Amino acid sequence: MSSLLRHSVEQQLQEAGGLSYVQFQLLATLGDSPGGSARMTDLADGVVYSRSGLTYQAQLLEKRGLATRAPSVEDERGTTVTITAEGRSVLDDVFPGHVAVLGDLLFTPLDGSDVAQLADVLGRVRDHMRSVPPRSAAPRRRSRATAPPRDA
C-alpha cells in the first residue's frame, strides 16, 4: 500500500513541478521554516538519506533557482539553505495536486474516525522510530574499543 501511494505521489510531484520526492520535502520544510531558511543538518533530520545525497538534491534546487545556499552566519562550517520566491511558487503549483492525490488514493475510503486512528497509531510508530538508535545512520566504525560491535 505504501509503495503504491508513494509511487503516485512521486509521479504527481514530477509532473506538476519537476520535483523529486526529496526535493519536495526540502522545499516544504524550508517553506515552513522561519525566514524560509534552515541548515543542512536540520534538513537532514527530516530525511532518510545520506549527507551527500542531501547536498546533491540541494544543488539541484539551487541550479533551478528554487533555493539559495550560503555559509551559515553563526557557524561557518554550516550551510544555510533558503527557499526563493520561485521556490515558493513551484510549491504552490504542486501543492493542490499533491493534496488531491492523497485525497483520492488515501482518504477516500476512510472516515474521520479512521483518519484519527491512523494518525494516532502511525504517530506513535513514528515517535518510536525516531527514538530508536538509527542502526542505519550509525556508521559501524563509530564504535570505540570500549563498545563491542553488535552487528558483527
Next chain:
Amino acid sequence: MSSLLRHSVEQQLQEAGGLSYVQFQLLATLGDSPGGSARMTDLADGVVYSRSGLTYQAQLLEKRGLATRAPSVEDERGTTVTITAEGRSVLDDVFPGHVAVLGDLLFTPLDGSDVAQLADVLGRVRDHMRSVPPRSAAPRRRSRATAPPRDA
C-alpha cells in the same frame, strides 16, 4: 514514517541476503506460489514497477541462481519464473531478520488492538487503490480547452 521503515527494511534485506526490496518481494511471492512458479505478469501485479524493471530484477535472480526462467508451457509468449532451492535458502536466511526489523520498529509501540485497526484501515486503502484506474495516465488537473495552461 513509511520512508524510515522502508529504509531499514531495505538495509536488512541487503545485509542479510544481498537482496533488493523488489527481489525479496519476487522471491517471497514465488515461495508462496504453488510449485514455486509464477508468470511475469502475475509477478508484476504485486509490484509497482515497469515490465522492463521486472525483467531486470528477474535476471539478477537468475544470475545468482535464486530463480530460473523458462518459456511458459500454456502460453509460449509468457515466461515462467521458478524459485530454486538456493532461492528458498536465501529467503530463509533473510526472513527472521526481516520479521525482527518489523517487530522492533513497527510493532513494538503497538498493541493488538492497534495492529487490528491498522490492518483494517490500511487494508481498505489498499483495496481502494487497487480498484482505481492506473494513476500514471490520469493527470487530474489536465483539463479541456477551457482551462489555459498555467505552467507555460
Next chain:
DNA sequence: TATTGTTATACTCTATAACTATA
C-alpha cells in the same frame, strides 16, 4: 579531535521505446 558539508566516483535501479514472438 569532532563536526559540517562537498566532491569524486561507482553503482543500482527505473523508465521509455523499439523490437521479437506468440495468440
Next chain:
DNA sequence: TATAGTTATAGAGTATAACAATA
C-alpha cells in the same frame, strides 16, 4: 491486432570514502 516479454539506452538518485574547513 493485441499481448508477453526482452533489450538497448539513458538518466536519476544514492552511498562510500576522501577531502577541506571550521569549532
